[in-house]
Structures are given as structure tokens and as C-alpha cells.
Amino acid sequence: MKVLVIGKGGREHAIVHAVSRSKLVSKIYAAPGNPGIAALAECVPIADNKVDELAAFAKEHAIDLTIVGPEASLALGIVDVFQKAGLKIFGPTKDAAQIESSKDFAKQIMVKYGIPTAAYQTFDRYEEALAYVEAQGAPIVIKEDGLKAGKGVCVAATIEEAIQALQAAFSTPDNRVVIEECLVGFEFSLICFVCGDLVMPMQIAQDHKCAYDGDKGPNTGGMGVYSPVRKITDEIIEEAMSKIMEPMAKAMATEGHSFTGFLYGGLMLTKEGVKTIEFNARLGDPEAEVILPRLQSDFVEVIEKIMNHQKSELVWDDEVTLGVVMASDGYPASSTKGAVINRLDQCDGLVFHMGTALQDGNIVTDGGRVLLVSAKAKTLEEAYEKAYQDVAKIQCDALFYRHDIGKKDM
Ligand code: AMP
Ligand code: GLY
Secondary structure, three states: OEEEEEEOOHHHHHHHHHHHOOOOOOEEEEEEOOOOHHHOOEEOOOOOOOHHHHHHHHHHOOOOEEEEOOHHHHHOOHHHHHHHOOOOEEOOOOOOOHHHHOHHHHHHHHHHOOOOEOOEEEEOOHHHHHHHHHHHOOOEEEEEOOOOOOOOEEEEOOHHHHHHHHHHHOOOOOOOEEEEEOOOOEEEEEEEEEEOOEEEEOOOEEEOOEEEHHHEEEEOOOOEEEEOOOOOOHHHHHHHHHHHHHHHHHHHHHOOOOOEEEEEEEEEEEOOEEEEEEEEOOOOOOHHHHHHHHEOOOHHHHHHHHHOOOOOOOOEOOOEEEEEEEEEOOOOOOOOEEEEOEOHHHOOOOEEEOOEEEEOOEEEEEOOEEEEEEEEEOOHHHHHHHHHHHHHHOEOOOEEOOOOOOHHHO
């Protein structure tokens, strides 16, 4: 088979890595890919938002299967365009991708079908939002509607913080915010292969959303991750599947938004059981970088089968994978480009490129999150040691990272 992977980040590097291990695949293209991906696939210089050009490329090169990484391509309707052109593509349609692109859309379905989630209200006007926040008190969560790369959320500990977030959200016209009850508990990511009402869970991962050690600082796209997660037992996964992931897939189909692709549940284990923080319409980033390397089943075969409504028995290795994100100084508020990265070849574990570019023969930084440095071991503690040994080998004067990935579970 010829497979095309859409995207250019660490998640897509992990997808390409998984595709490269498939027995069914003879050729991999990535659009646009990145310097890490280039070692495994032919990179095609078409941006991930040029959906018509991507479909034309797939047609011309007789691509058998396209796998979509980024939410932005999905929200633009890449799946609809490919399907119209008779091309096979794994991902939700633009309509179904609203489960991520509109927090309000997802919340309405959750409420209608009794899927556990935080209480919420949606506001289009600043004055009403402000009055609600003042009446509810802190802590409280303010979310801008729409795709924000993990950065449009403020978990406000004080009313002042909440008001600042509201002012920022309403500083642009036509904004809409979802204001939520603050859930307290242990957060984890459960990602499933989905086709209509067929739902197959992957292994659990835990992301670290805050920018700095000790869960301090602003929310980011994720600064580190590990899988599996000891605290999340088989019973908890069973509860999350039967109360959240399966009912949501079924509800989407019943409501006429049938979902195919990777359905990501951002979940919280609370005192009252598992609750939903959010759904995403794609694999997580950095979750994909630690989950997919643990999959021993043939990734492409699993996707082919689920698209034909067939289940697979997923086989996972029993090791722990831990990944540390190295991000540009200033991320998430700002980021730099063009700083040279050396000694990547000294690392023992898998290093995924999240935001790099090739410049004058050097790998350089190219945005917010730059690298995910990972290690596999028998225990979380060992994986932690190995991953940070590799982090220490990498030379670049414009990167920072958290030092405590996985520590809460040790
Ligand atoms: P989201 O983009 O919805 O995943 O939110 C980003 C992060 O903010 C989540 O991963 C949580 O850590 C936190 N968060 C979002 N909603 C809530 C909530 N209702 N209660 C507590 N924390 C939340
Ligand atoms: N790591 C969180 C996300 O991909 O949304």
C-alpha cells in the first residue's frame, strides 16, 4: 500500500513511525512532514491546510490510505474533500470534527446523552459572562470556543484571573466562551480507534499540560507524557469506555454526526467517578509519541479493518514509555526559530520532531514545542532516568523542558 500522512509535528512523526512498521506498506508520503519524518517517508511540500492540493496529490500518486494528524485539517473538511474524490482517508468529516472544534457542540451532546462532564454555560457577551463568573466564584474554568491548540483554556484559581481570561477572550469580536465548573482529580487521556459505533481503546497516557515543573504556569499543548498509567486500572478504563467513549460514539451516530477516526477523551478521575474534560477528533500530541510505539499490532491493518467495521485484538508491549517535550524559550506565549540543535544522534531512545526545520544542513528550532525525547523501560522510574539522560545530551541554547514528567505517579 501507499500511505499518505498529513501533518508536520511530533504526532505525525509517531504516526509515520507506526506506519513504517506495517507489513502492508511499501511507500509512505508525508505532507508536509518534517526533518525527522524525512528519515522514514518522502516529504511532499504541501501544507496541511491545502486540502484540495492534497487530494490532487493523493489521486495522482494512487494513494491507498491517507491518515490525518492535525485538527485544523479536519476542521477544514479534508475528509469530505478526499471522500468526494473517491479517496480513502481515516479521520472524521468536518461535521463530526466539531466534537473538538466547538466546545459548545460537544457539551450539548454530552448533556443530552448523560455523558458525565463538568457543569457549564456558554456566553456570547462579556457582561453576562462576567456576572456568571462573579456569581459562581473561583476556582472556575474559562474556555474560548474554537481550536486553540490547548492554549485557549484558563483554569482560574481566583476571580481576578477569571476576569482577565474573559477580557482576553472578548478582546476579539464574535467570540464565545464556555464557562465550566472546575473538576478536581487525576487527569488522563484515553484515545480510541472509532468507526461509527465501533470503538477500540488504545493504552492510557498521561499528559502534563502546564508549562513548568509542579504543574505551574500557563496551559500548553502538553509538555511531557507517559504510558501506561498505574493509577488508571482496568476497572476505571471499563467505566470510561462504557460511560463516556462508547456512548459518545453512539450519540454522534444517532445525532447524524457519525465519527470515524481517532476519538480522544481528555478525562478526569474524580471522587464521583470518571468525567469528561474534552473530546478531540484526532490523536493527542504528545500522547501519540508514547502510545503508538507500544502498539505491536500492525497499525495500518487495524485502521483498514476498523474502516470495514471489523474489530482487531490490539496487542501492546508491557513496557513503560515516557516522553519529555523540549520547547522554545518563551513558549506558550511566544517562540523562537532558527536555533541550531546538536547531538540528536547521540540519543538512545526515539526522538520525535515536533517543530524543527532544516537550515544550511542543520536541524534548527521552528516553533513552540520542538522535540519529544522518549525512552522505553520496564518501569516508569527507569524510563524517566533514560529519557532525561537523552535530554541532557541534546545541545541547543533556546530550549527548556519540565524536570518532573511522570513524578506524580512514582
Ligand atoms: P482542554 O483544552 O479543554 O483540554 O483544557 C486544557 C486543560 O485545562 C485540561 O487538560 C485540564 O488540565 C484543564 N481543564 C479544562 N477543563 C477543566 C475543568 N472543567 N476542570 C479542571 N480542569 C480543567
Ligand atoms: N496533548 C493534548 C492534546 O493533544 O490535545
